[in-house]
Amino acid sequence: MAPSPIQFPQQRAPRVKLGGSILVMLQLGDRTQVRARLNQLSVNGGVLQLSEPLAEAVAIEVMFHIGSTTVRAQAHTISPMWATQGCLQPFRFTNVHPEVRQQLASDLQSIYGAPATPGPELVATQSEPQLETEQAPARNEVTLYFDRPEDALHFTVALSSVIFNDQSARSREDTTRLAREIAKISRVTTRGVLKPSSNTKVHIQ
DSSP: OOOOOOOOOSSOOOOEEEEEEEEEEEEOTTSOEEEEEEEEEOSSEEEEEESSOOOTTOEEEEEEEETTEEEEEEEEEOOOEEOSSSEEEEEEEEEOOHHHHHHHHHHHHHHHOOOOOOOGGGOOOOOOOOOTTOOOOOOEEEEEEESSHHHHHHHHHHHHHHHHSOTTTOOHHHHHHHHHHHTTEEEEEEESOOOOOTTEEEEEO
């Protein structure tokens, strides 16, 4: 089931300045793909570095990986601003899975020191209190290394197509593309107990 569009709070979420360090793949309505870099990012949107601007209010799909979060979300462009090289194109998320947004907020806070800004969808019914003596489960981590940043981005996009598309929409081409990108992994390191669980995190470098 596709996630419901997110209703954003009126207060603007704190943005993290990335300076183009994160690669982004944009997919337009005609399936054209455009490469960009993230200049700024928040849980509500961000600013892209592009060689050529996009028109205002263009529907795009944004795909990138940051920290432990793989983001594949719908967005709308905002009026661009010309820069020294290319342009800066603001955008706002219009449809992103709540769990992805929550993980993104956590990574922006832990990696870049962004203030915690929980969105309205993070307010849920309280779970039953746990005993203080109960220990949190051990975290399992798998880190994938690539020789080129472009290979890491292509792997992230291919993996997202397989994960976020349901089985009926998943094509053989998606699986073949993922297998081709897996072959580009140069090294794998692990931490913790190698048992698949919801507590296992994958890092791509």
